[in-house]
Amino acid sequence: MSDPRALETSLRAALGAAITGYERALGLPWSVHAKAGLFTANGRTLATTAASVASLGTTVRAIAGFFADEWAPGDAAITNDQDSGATHVAEMTLVRPLWPAGGTSGKPAVFAAIRAHIPDFGGWHLGGYSPEAIDRWAEGGRIVPVKVALAGAERREAVETLMLNSRTPALTTASVRALIATAANLAGMAAPLLAAPGFAAAHTALTAGESDAIARALAALSLAPHRASIPIGPLWNGAGAGAVDAIVERRNRLHVALAGPPVHALPINLTRPMVEDLVLAAIEAALALPPFLTGALRAGVDIAEPGPCLLDAAVPTPVGLGRETTGRALFAALVQALAAGGIAADADALWRAYQGRAIAAKVDATTGRVGTRHAGIIAATEAERARAP
Amino acid sequence: MNVVLPPLAKADLITAEIVRNYVETVCGEMSRVVENTSISPIFSETHDYSVGVFYFDGKDVSLLARAQSVPTHIFAAYTSVEAVLKAYAGDVNDGDIFFASDPYYGGSHIPDWTIVYPVFVHGVPAFFTSVRGHVNDVGGCAPGGYNTIARDVWQEGFRVPPVRLTERGRPVKDLWNLILSNTRTKDDITGDLNAMIGGCTIGARRMQELAAKYGLALVRRCVAYVFDYSESRLRAEIATWPAGTYVGEAFLDHDYAGGGPVKVRAAVTVEGGDVRIDMAGSAPQVAGFVNSVAPNTISNIYSTLVSLWPDVPVNSGYFRPFKIALPPHSVVNCDPPAPVGHSTVCIGSDIMEAVMKAFEQIVPERVGAADIDLCNVRVYGTNTRTGRFFVGSDINATAMSAGGAKGVDGWGGNAAPFCALRLPSLEMFEQQYPYRYWQVEYAPDTAAPGEFRGAPALHYRREMLDDVAAIVYSQGYAHPMQGYVGGKPGAGNFFVLNEGDPQREVKVTDYCYGVAVPKGGRIFVQSGAGGGWGDPLRRNPDRVAADVRSELVSVAAARRDYGVVIDVRLGAVDRATTEAERARRRAGAAKAAE
Numbered sequence: 001m002s003d004p005r006a007l008e009t010s011l012r013a014a015l016g017a018a019i020t021g022y023e024r025a026l027g028l029p030w031s032v033h034a035k036a037g038l039f040t041a042n043g044r045t046l047a048t049t050a051a052s053v054a055s056l057g058t059t060v061r062a063i064a065g066f067f068a069d070e071w072a073p074g075d076a077a078i079t080n081d082q083d084s085g086a087t088h089v090a091e092m093t094l095v096r097p098l099w100p101a102g103g104t105s106g107k108p109a110v111f112a113a114i115r116a117h118i119p120d121f122g123g124w125h126l127g128g129y130s131p132e133a134i135d136r137w138a139e140g141g142r143i144v145p146v147k148v149a150l151a152g153a154e155r156r157e158a159v160e161t162l163m164l165n166s167r168t169p170a171l172t173t174a175s176v177r178a179l180i181a182t183a184a185n186l187a188g189m190a191a192p193l194l195a196a197p198g199f200a201a202a203h204t205a206l207t208a209g210e211s212d213a214i215a216r217a218l219a220a221l222s223l224a225p226h227r228a229s230i231p232i233g234p235l236w237n238g239a240g241a242g243a244v245d246a247i248v249e250r251r252n253r254l255h256v257a258l259a260g261p262p263v264h265a266l267p268i269n270l271t272r273p274m275v276e277d278l279v280l281a282a283i284e285a286a287l288a289l290p291p292f293l294t295g296a297l298r299a300g301v302d303i304a305e306p307g308p309c310l311l312d313a314a315v316p317t318p319v320g321l322g323r324e325t326t327g328r329a330l331f332a333a334l335v336q337a338l339a340a341g342g343i344a345a346d347a348d349a350l351w352r353a354y355q356g357r358a359i360a361a362k363v364d365a366t367t368g369r370v371g372t373r374h375a376g377i378i379a380a381t382e383a384e385r386a387r388a389p
Numbered sequence: 390m391n392v393v394l395p396p397l398a399k400a401d402l403i404t405a406e407i408v409r410n411y412v413e414t415v416c417g418e419m420s421r422v423v424e425n426t427s428i429s430p431i432f433s434e435t436h437d438y439s440v441g442v443f444y445f446d447g448k449d450v451s452l453l454a455r456a457q458s459v460p461t462h463i464f465a466a467y468t469s470v471e472a473v474l475k476a477y478a479g480d481v482n483d484g485d486i487f488f489a490s491d492p493y494y495g496g497s498h499i500p501d502w503t504i505v506y507p508v509f510v511h512g513v514p515a516f517f518t519s520v521r522g523h524v525n526d527v528g529g530c531a532p533g534g535y536n537t538i539a540r541d542v543w544q545e546g547f548r549v550p551p552v553r554l555t556e557r558g559r560p561v562k563d564l565w566n567l568i569l570s571n572t573r574t575k576d577d578i579t580g581d582l583n584a585m586i587g588g589c590t591i592g593a594r595r596m597q598e599l600a601a602k603y604g605l606a607l608v609r610r611c612v613a614y615v616f617d618y619s620e621s622r623l624r625a626e627i628a629t630w631p632a633g634t635y636v637g638e639a640f641l642d643h644d645y646a647g648g649g650p651v652k653v654r655a656a657v658t659v660e661g662g663d664v665r666i667d668m669a670g671s672a673p674q675v676a677g678f679v680n681s682v683a684p685n686t687i688s689n690i691y692s693t694l695v696s697l698w699p700d701v702p703v704n705s706g707y708f709r710p711f712k713i714a715l716p717p718h719s720v721v722n723c724d725p726p727a728p729v730g731h732s733t734v735c736i737g738s739d740i741m742e743a744v745m746k747a748f749e750q751i752v753p754e755r756v757g758a759a760d761i762d763l764c765n766v767r768v769y770g771t772n773t774r775t776g777r778f779f780v781g782s783d784i785n786a787t788a789m790s791a792g793g794a795k796g797v798d799g800w801g802g803n804a805a806p807f808c809a810l811r812l813p814s815l816e817m818f819e820q821q822y823p824y825r826y827w828q829v830e831y832a833p834d835t836a837a838p839g840e841f842r843g844a845p846a847l848h849y850r851r852e853m854l855d856d857v858a859a860i861v862y863s864q865g866y867a868h869p870m871q872g873y874v875g876g877k878p879g880a881g882n883f884f885v886l887n888e889g890d891p892q893r894e895v896k897v898t899d900y901c902y903g904v905a906v907p908k909g910g911r912i913f914v915q916s917g918a919g920g921g922w923g924d925p926l927r928r929n930p931d932r933v934a935a936d937v938r939s940e941l942v943s944v945a946a947a948r949r950d951y952g953v954v955i956d957v958r959l960g961a962v963d964r965a966t967t968e969a970e971r972a973r974r975r976a977g978a979a980k981a982a983e
Contacts, residue, residue, distance in 0.1 A: 122543040124530055134903070137528035137573055141547050144570040146563040157552040157564065164491055164548040167541070316573065316778060
């Protein structure tokens, strides 16, 4: 495995198969927004399905840090905790350790990770969006890192806890089981690749090539700083909430500076990993980059700390509608700033493409909740699955 | 496999009594451990937890003893122990500690956390020690666990099925972290959870010492005797009751969802030495958070029963003569995902009251207020003195529930089934939360009249020292606690938020959610009380005069409610006028009855 192209093809195949396998296993009438990746224990990206899931690496680092060397082959851990890198209460990230260099215990070197949206995880309303939430707990259950599989066997205590805290217990249980199976498959496919002689060299060459591709795409951006400001909202209650300011500047790498209004009482705030994901998603979309950029885009972008504002929310600040409100403004501000520098793109169209058929796209702008029609589809799907033998 | 026990030898009867008292003492010690090592005032001050020791015969679990505390906890904990045994059948190990909190999985409402601790003797679990405690926050939509506008159980908090917190002595750290991360006050509740485990650990050690001293075989025979003894005492009581069916009813004012009043009906049938308590006729389950799961309903019925015969040792034998029937899909036996957050007390108190009203017709000399028609306010916000988020509960606002009973006036505290709930120290609240109390005082002319009157209502006033939000949940304004045997009902409950602020003042007689009370704002509470016992015209006039001198009863109310005429110059009873007044009223009542 010394050929970077062959490595890229193999990794893409493994990750793609994982995503496809997960989505097919569930067969839902909406997108589960599944993402997958391979990471080192400290969160460095080896491969991902999309460059915009930098927060997956944050999650891996948090889970790996929590369990340290308390891992066995076949273990899998899950979290939805935004302080552990997750981006939404109904978005579950599952990781499974790998020991590609041999060995079956101690600190794992690599983790396979998969993230997907489940239809509900408590909070005020079916669908995972709670505009009334006053804090993080009011948005749904907080699944801090917990093992859902031990030595290959499902852990009843954890899976049942997840099931009990969801209005869609059948779908949630199926989702968690599919995540466990998918991570196992991904780990099985990835382990021989990672263990193959020449992997490190091939991976370095692959990443370098991708960095070059990104640099070429960014060359269209003129050198001066470019800025844009996009108002947040209007919110479901008709209120405004200030604006997100973005400045982009091409230096050795792309430098991004952001500013926003103070932390808001409504759940429109963003955590730092959420901001990181949105910045990379906006750049990836504006530059029309292919999705399999194994961490190269993240490595090529500097994101300055925004300082105390709604773009850097910590527990207990609510964030449940942050991506759909402030996140959308941030996304648009970045695309507009890039456009000011010569990379023309339609922010609205790109946002719609980013949201796709995900549940998040079904949030009713007038209520802040998942729309009635889509909530009905979720409920009907749950009822159907609950009836299934 | 059940253990088959030979009968207890006569010589061992004393040992059996020693064992019984020992286990009750163990429960007391467990309780002290929890009280003295917990952090939150709801544990250390209010005492809102219960402890028990359960006996395991290899197949079935029985309640062996419990500390005098909150009975509704520990009788419901029985189902949590059963749920743990079912979930971990054949997989219970020495050194394991189990946890459960889900209402639909052997619990009652989410904030009641239960620890179940197996006690191994000779390699087998022979007992379980258990602590069930009401923690101050369990995540969910509303700080404090009382979401007055909840429409399903997911809006009430984080649900936990039976899980193993410690495996063979080793903490399962991810489950600990998971449970505690779903509270808003993790530091405090970590201490409370450790206190619960500490209580169980001490209890387990004592039970092992008991088995070591007498041998497990003899202890088992003693336990069987203790159960039989309680059963025989109850059956002897029942044998004196006239056969028949006796019905009692109680009502919640509202269901927190625009509906109400919510009816609870209990029919007690005495027949052939057994007693059947049928709750048919109670309302169908409702939209708001007063629905009760079956274990909570049964626990509240049991709590009423144990307050009727407090001299009989309380254990599973006590309840053998009683059979309980609960209508499905009802407010006393609800289905998931109905919200249940308030059910332990409301509708729990009304379950108790309905059962008590039925027993009023059987054993009138033993009945009295069994309930606390909970009125409470939880305030939350950031305590600027500590910089930390806080959720403050003030169970003082609930406490004046004691009604009169034969021979005794309602006392200034909780009714008998909640007797171990304490009136917390206001100074401790002021230390821990941004409050300043301005008034805590009996209110004149609020005590329910009766031969033995109820406790007066209390008036509370406190000032908020920080900006907070308030959640009020209250019942008993339209349907205050009932009187017995001719006693009158107690005063109702209500709140005034932002009292004296013309722009913000609001009177709350049912509930509110998240009302802002800015720094300097005041909260007023009238905490009503239990009803009187017996005809007020039979009250000793000297006791009425004493109440007048204590400013609990006005001169006008003494005449109006009791027919007692006070000579205001002497502060004493005008006996002749009083006798004439009472005779006139009795005659009027007799005529009206004709």
